[in-house]
Amino acid sequence: MSSINPSREQLASFASQMPADTPILMLNLLRYQPQATYPAGSTQTPCSGREAYARYSRTALAKVRGVGGHVELLATAHVALIAPPGEQWDELLLVRYP
Secondary structure (H helix, E strand, O other): OOOOOOOHHHHHHHHHHOOOOOOEEEEEEEOOOOOOOOOOOOOOOOOOHHHHHHHHHHHHHHHHHHOOOEEEEEEEOOOOOOOOOOOOOOEEEEEEEO
16 A cells, blocks of 8 residues: 655645635545555454555544544545556545535
């Protein structure tokens, strides 16, 4: 699984340019591994990547709701129209933050 993590500078620039009263819609393109990988010494029970994401989501969704956000859409990603060659995703998730 790969992810794009913004730098502190990018976050600061975004925060300074985004109007405070404008909701943010975050797109998550999800691809699950057949087997989740955990760091050495982890106490997590072995499972699929999909199950590992479900575990993570239980905590993450509570935090999203805690700031007034909610899931707009969770859907199967059947086929990508615009994507790098060979890129595919299992699901897409849209989360709205106030």
